Amino acid sequence: xxxxxxxxxxxxxxxxxxxxxxxxxxxxxxxxxxxxxxxxxxxxxxxxxxxxxxxxxxxxxxxxxxxxxxxxxxxxxxxxxxxxxxxxxxxxxxxxxxxxxxxxxxxxxxxxxxxxxxxxxxxxxxxxxxxxxxxxxxxxxxxxxxxxxxxxxxxxxxxxxxxxxxxxxxxxxxxxxxxxxxxxxxxxxxxxxxxxxxxxx
Numbered sequence: 001x002x003x004x005x006x007x008x009x010x011x012x013x014x015x016x017x018x019x020x021x022x023x024x025x026x027x028x029x030x031x032x033x034x035x036x037x038x039x040x041x042x043x044x045x046x047x048x049x050x051x052x053x054x055x056x057x058x059x060x061x062x063x064x065x066x067x068x069x070x071x072x073x074x075x076x077x078x079x080x081x082x083x084x085x086x087x088x089x090x091x092x093x094x095x096x097x098x099x100x101x102x103x104x105x106x107x108x109x110x111x112x113x114x115x116x117x118x119x120x121x122x123x124x125x126x127x128x129x130x131x132x133x134x135x136x137x138x139x140x141x142x143x144x145x146x147x148x149x150x151x152x153x154x155x156x157x158x159x160x161x162x163x164x165x166x167x168x169x170x171x172x173x174x175x176x177x178x179x180x181x182x183x184x185x186x187x188x189x190x191x192x193x194x195x196x197x198x199x200x201x
Contacts, residue, residue: 070098
């Protein structure tokens with residue numbers, strides 16, 4: 001039986017230079033799965049903080065995100081993705097779009113209502129999980145297409161050089177893969193390299 005993700009505690013790195021506001025958010029998350037492990041100022045490097053504390057989630061409460069912060073979030077999204085919630089006073093479309101493109105899962109403009117914080121984090125985690133699943137599915141599809149191209153190329157070369165039918169060439173490759181305990185794609189790459197070298201020779 002699968003575990004319910006809601007049962008797991010999520011550690012949070014909170015970026016906020018307003019102590020009272022940070023305490024308000026912390027209070028709003030009492031008795032929930034969200035646990036603020038560290039509170040720090042936006043003036044410290046975000047990448048270094050994430051590397052040091054390894055949070056499950058980042059919550060940023062700030063007047064306006066700087067270019068450096070957005071670039072850091074973009075790097076995190078590319079190499080170490082995690083849910084990011086940003087509370088900001090900036091309500092302009094450009095800032096919101098830039099933040100979302102940088103990897104922010106939920107952007108909340110205007111004053112933060114402590115009563116809504118937990119629901120906002122829940123929504124951000126759900127959106128992040130859905131996005132990661134979609135990203136994985138796209139990666140899997142891309143890899144499958146690339147593998148198919150390699151297999152088809154090896155099959156064509158085998159047909160050309162051995163005079164085999166398409167079905168026989170595929171059967172030969174599949175048997176080679178089974179005998180070697182390798183994936184069909186790996187065998188195809190080896191065949192392509194060998195046969196291309198033979199042509200050059």
